[in-house]
Amino acid sequence: MEFKLSEDHLAIQKLAKDFAAKQIAPKAAELDEKAEFPSENVKKMAELGFMGMMIPTDLGGVGLDTLAYVLVLEEICAACASTGVTMSVNNSLFLGPIFKFGNDAQKKKYIPEFAQGKKLGAYALSEPGSGSDAAALQTTATLRGNKYILNGTKNFITNGPHADAMIIFTTLDKTKKHKGIAAFIVEKGFKGFSVGKVEKKLGIRASSTSSVILDSCEVPAENRLGEEGEGFKIAMSTLDSGRIGIATQALGIGRAAFEFSTKYATQREAFGQTISQFQAIQAKISDMAVQLDAARLLVWRAAWMKDRGLPIIKEAAMAKLFASEAATFVTKEAVQVLGGYGYIREYPVERFFRDAKITEIYEGTSEIQRLVIAREVLKELTK
Numbered sequence: 001m002e003f004k005l006s007e008d009h010l011a012i013q014k015l016a017k018d019f020a021a022k023q024i025a026p027k028a029a030e031l032d033e034k035a036e037f038p039s040e041n042v043k044k045m046a047e048l049g050f051m052g053m054m055i056p057t058d059l060g061g062v063g064l065d066t067l068a069y070v071l072v073l074e075e076i077c078a079a080c081a082s083t084g085v086t087m088s089v090n091n092s093l094f095l096g097p098i099f100k101f102g103n104d105a106q107k108k109k110y111i112p113e114f115a116q117g118k119k120l121g122a123y124a125l126s127e128p129g130s131g132s133d134a135a136a137l138q139t140t141a142t143l144r145g146n147k148y149i150l151n152g153t154k155n156f157i158t159n160g161p162h163a164d165a166m167i168i169f170t171t172l173d174k175t176k177k178h179k180g181i182a183a184f185i186v187e188k189g190f191k192g193f194s195v196g197k198v199e200k201k202l203g204i205r206a207s208s209t210s211s212v213i214l215d216s217c218e219v220p221a222e223n224r225l226g227e228e229g230e231g232f233k234i235a236m237s238t239l240d241s242g243r244i245g246i247a248t249q250a251l252g253i254g255r256a257a258f259e260f261s262t263k264y265a266t267q268r269e270a271f272g273q274t275i276s277q278f279q280a281i282q283a284k285i286s287d288m289a290v291q292l293d294a295a296r297l298l299v300w301r302a303a304w305m306k307d308r309g310l311p312i313i314k315e316a317a318m319a320k321l322f323a324s325e326a327a328t329f330v331t332k333e334a335v336q337v338l339g340g341y342g343y344i345r346e347y348p349v350e351r352f353f354r355d356a357k358i359t360e361i362y363e364g365t366s367e368i369q370r371l372v373i374a375r376e377v378l379k380e381l382t383k
């Protein structure tokens with residue numbers, strides 16, 4: 001077993017760290033305050049190839065592996081979690097399924113511009129009435145001639161207002177439950193597509209989230225991704241990879257909070273010494289450090305396994321569950337270390353605290369991750 005990163009991985013990590021510190025971090029608080037989408041950051045990340053990291057070069061990506069992707073994403077998220085999720089959704093939830101399940105024509109048509117960051121993608125599974133129970137979705141697709149007609153509303157779509165295209169999951173036949181689901185690549189310009197309500201959020205305020213309305217939306221039949229009835233498996237398998245990205249986002253947020261609060265503890269004085277000299281603070285520092293290290297190991301293992309084509313359902317869910325709960329723990333402790341200064345906007349720790357919470361919710365709540373893990377563990381036991 002090798003715990004050391006290769007020279008190439010260290011180089012991309014350093015590149016991302018320097019870039020994030022210089023270009024992303026300085027604007028993060030302002031973007032959060034204004035709830036402003038980080039368009040400039042997306043452009044700059046695109047120049048470095050970060051919007052299509054795992055796409056081969058002949059399709060416009062930079063052809064790196066998942067480990068390289070999580071190393072970069074951790075740095076971006078440590079600087080600005082809103083920018084990080086924008087990158088993650090384009091890479092994992094939009095490009096991922098087209099690359100894995102798309103036919104040659106779909107790959108050629110959709111991957112290059114999105115991988116180069118000239119266009120932005122999204123993923124639309126959730127609906128007002130179905131979140132955790134994804135198979136209960138109600139958006140319909142009906143084949144009419146050479147087009148499918150889509151009707152319904154999708155909810156909480158990350159990148160929704162800014163996306164040029166998205167993967168939309170629909171049902172062809174509700175009686176078939178998950179076996180009736182089909183996925184489509186839908187462009188924002190298709191007739192009957194519109195962006196609905198833009199959400200105001202607790203955290204990741206600079207990331208854009210909206211509903212999407214499909215009012216007899218006309219989608220060419222050639223834009224169906226995979227076979228009819230294959231949509232649920234495409235959705236689930238895409239989320240397996242996506243969950244590694246959200247686990248990484250959690251890790252980045254948690255690390256930023258840890259670094260800031262630990263440094264603060266070495267500078268702030270109380271009762272004649274720096275607060276880092278008190279055991280109460282040292283216990284927090286060690287608990288935060290252990291949580292983050294364990295989270296990173298789970299994230300890197302899941303990425304390593306994905307790069308080797310191994311099944312990652314359980315490992316991706318474990319990484320997401322642990323890292324997201326670590327992030328909420330660490331950011332809460334970081335606020336506590338700073339005391340009153342942790343609670344005000346002048347310091348970034350309250351932003352980290354607000355940003356961390358969503359990682360326990362989107363791309364599958366902690367409750368769903370526990371369900372997925374338990375199912376896999378029980379399956380292994382009965383093998």
Ligand code: CAA
Pocket residue numbers: 089123125126131132133134135156157158178232233236237239240313361362363364365368371372
């Ligand atoms: N990969 C491939 N296939 C899978 C799979 C996976 N990971 N998980 C399940 N399947 C297959 C099963 O094998 C089964 O296939 P068969 O019919 O051939 O046997 C089929 O799918 C149905 O599986 P289940 O019986 O397990 O389905 P279920 O209805 O009990 O639900 C669930 C499973 C795990 C609860 C699932 O609904 C789930 O993950 N829910 C959470 C949804 C979620 O994460 N939503 C996030 C929204 S996206 C988002 O947040 C994006 C954003 O903008 C950031």
